[in-house]
Amino acid sequence: MQNLRIVVSIPGEEDYDVRAGTGLLSTLGDQLRRCPATAKAPKLIVITDQNVERLYLDAAMASLADAGYEASSVVVPAGEGAKALEVAGEVWNAMAALGLTRDCAAVALGGGVVGDLAGFTASTFMRGITVVQAPTTLLSMVDSSVGGKTAVNLDAGKNLVGTFCQPAYVCADVTTLSSLDEREWTCGLAEAAKSAIMDSDDFFFWMVEHADDLFAREQAAVVEAVKCCVVFKAGVVAEDKTESRGVRECLNYGHTLAHAIEMLAGYGTFSHGAAVAEGMRFAAFLTERTVGVEPGFADAQAALLDALGLPYLPWEAAPEDILAAMKHDKKTRGGDVRFVLVRDVAAWEVAAVPDADILSALKAYFEMKCQG
Helix, strand or coil: CCCEEEEECCCCCCCEEEEEECCCHHHHHHHHHCCCCCCCCCCEEEEEEHHHHHHHHHHHHHHHHHCCCCEEEEEECCCHHHCCHHHHHHHHHHHHHCCCCCCCEEEEEECHHHHHHHHHHHHHHHHCCEEEEEECCHHHHHHHCCCCEEEEEECCEEEEEEEECCCCEEEEEHHHHHHCCHHHHHHHHHHHHHHHHHHCHHHHHHHHHCHHHHHCCCHHHHHHHHHHHHHHHHHHHHHCCCCCCCCHHHHHCCHHHHHHHHHHHCCCCCCHHHHHHHHHHHHHHHHHHHCCCCCCHHHHHHHHHHHCCCCCCCCCCCHHHHHHHHCCCCCCECCECEEEEEEECCEEEEEECCHHHHHHHHHHHHHHHHHC
């Protein structure tokens, strides 16, 4: 299979490559020697978690050593709990102990949690060192490794402390995806479905046509999905790098409810993607009740999510508690919860929804799920 190269061009930033394909992790060192931002880095720090450590850290470190890099590693706990200020402090201290300077670089080896944590700590250590993303989960390949959002969580909510820091390079070796369990696999498929819905009819109907292949992890389909997601997200970020023009908010489709679910159910109870899929279903339900949707859209979205192994979540909570959690969403303005509302594929808007309408919709949504 031919490896893909996608160039991400963002105004005011250096262009960077996203490489996607097979066997790339074994040549990571050589790739970084060809990347201007890392070619002469005196030291590298690889940030990974306990699960990825036993699977891929040795291969990554061997590749870096073969390319002549002085590389060290720091291993954090696996799971959403690693996106915490306490863990970030441990990583900063490790960077300091290793004597990293501003011409050094950090390599994020892992999924979305590692990518967010590594990006956040690298972008703030010495006011910013270079970061490279080496995603090992489908979610991080199709979404979080591209675009430069980094963050850690607070008790008050998810991703409330963060920075915008574009990576210098992204190395997406799809052979690492073979180690994912079904929960993590479908987690990534949810973000891919989100991108397809926001992007275009071509991408959406391609996903509908290839849903079975994607669920079965057919490699050519997976690489194509990664390519389409990266191209879509790169285009969005190029228009709205820091989410200040309203364009990038489309990437939060489904996330308003999703983040509330994760907070109330407990981080890790459901995968992020499963929560996003539930959030997409609710957003379509809410859109139908508020601004209206094109006939068949909600059903088509539901059918795609079903085919990708993302059914309704067996979860509910008091609407008042969900609304309170939603108030911490980053899209909230002046106390008003704002949703990405999708009328049809690639036809979306961000709108403030009155509290009473959210509470009414949540109650009706849970009733509908019980009846269904």
